[in-house]
Amino acid sequence: MKEREEENFVTPGDMLGKALELKPGYGAYFSSHDKAIYASLTGFRSLTPAPPDSDDPRATVEVKGHKAHGPVPEPGVxxxxxxxxxxxxxxxxxxxxxxxxxxxxxxxxxxxxxxxxxxxxxxxxxxxxxxxxxxxxxxxxxxxxxxxxxxxxxxxxxxxxxxxxxxxxxxxxxxxxxxxxxxxxxxxxxxxxxxxxx
The missing domain is CATH 2.40.50.140 (Nucleic acid-binding proteins)
Structure with a gap:
């Protein structure tokens, strides 16, 4: 069963959270300008808690589930x-x-x-x-x-x-x-x- 309680629809440029609490996963990137994490894809915001034995307690935030997207521009590309x-x-x-x-x-x-x-x-x-x-x-x-x-x-x-x-x-x-x-x-x-x- 897919977890959906933490998901909501986002588009590129939407803020997903602060880097103090979250780390970027697929479809997300860190902005050093304001120490925040933003969506680079259109889809649903999804949080994955850190494993219990992880040194980094932050959850990973990702953008998932929008199958129509092709490649997405990212900084450095x-x-x-x-x-x-x-x-x-x-x-x-x-x-x-x-x-x-x-x-x-x-x-x-x-x-x-x-x-x-x-x-x-x-x-x-x-x-x-x-x-x-x-x-x-x-x-x-x-x-x-x-x-x-x-x-x-x-x-x-x-x-x-x-x-x-x-x-x-x-x-x-x-x-x-x-x-x-x-x-x-x-x-x-x-x-x-x-x-x-x-």
């Missing part, structure tokens, strides 16, 4: 996302893949101005880095506000991997900061990901 909106200080994007696997739920990511590149952060212009529709490779930094993940493109291998020009053609990267339309020859500014040439 590289994701592929489609840029949906570009503002002065940040760009928002829908995460479409976690590593090589496509996601089944909607996850939103935010690339903040300070996370676009590693150098000259104060000179970053969001509209010169990304455009809506761009496909970007980014690193998940953390679960941010309003259930959106904070993403970073501040490494050479991260950034725009595919973009469409005004003429509708897939552009070709020609430098770290520019992509060119093969039809018109026009260049557009982007934060381009370094592609490993095999």
């Amino acid at each position: 590289v994701v592929t996302a489609r840029v949906t909106k570009v503002m002065a200080k940040m760009a928002s994007a829908d995460i479409v893949c976690v590593r090589p696997k496509s996601v089944r739920e909607k996850f939103t990511g935010i690339i903040r101005q300070q996370d676009v590149r590693a150098t000259e952060i104060d000179k970053v212009e969001m509209h010169s880095s990304f455009r809506p529709g761009d496909i970007v490779k980014a690193l998940v930094l953390s679960l941010g506000d309003a259930r959106a993940y904070y993403l970073s493109t501040a490494k050479n291998e991260l950034g725009v991997v595919s973009a469409e020009s005004v003429a509708g053609a897939t552009m070709v990267p020609i430098s770290w900061t520019e992509m060119q339309c093969p039809l018109t020859g026009q260049t557009e500014h982007r934060k381009v990901a370094k592609i490993d040439v095999v």
Whole structure:
């Protein structure tokens, strides 16, 4: 018989408890920012008491039982996302893949101005880095506000991997900061990901 008295429905970003009392299990992660444990999956909150002989008396909190979920973005993982909106200080994007696997739920990511590149952060212009529709490779930094993940493109291998020009053609990267339309020859500014040439 499955224990259900401790279970309730949670979604990514919901607080599951404080790290003083609980430790994270499957579908949960620890946030050093506020010493709390949050859900990284949609499902039911489940507590497993610590074994009687355990050195750690804390119960393990997990998220279980939601069979529809596919892969879930987690801090430290590289994701592929489609840029949906570009503002002065940040760009928002829908995460479409976690590593090589496509996601089944909607996850939103935010690339903040300070996370676009590693150098000259104060000179970053969001509209010169990304455009809506761009496909970007980014690193998940953390679960941010309003259930959106904070993403970073501040490494050479991260950034725009595919973009469409005004003429509708897939552009070709020609430098770290520019992509060119093969039809018109026009260049557009982007934060381009370094592609490993095999």
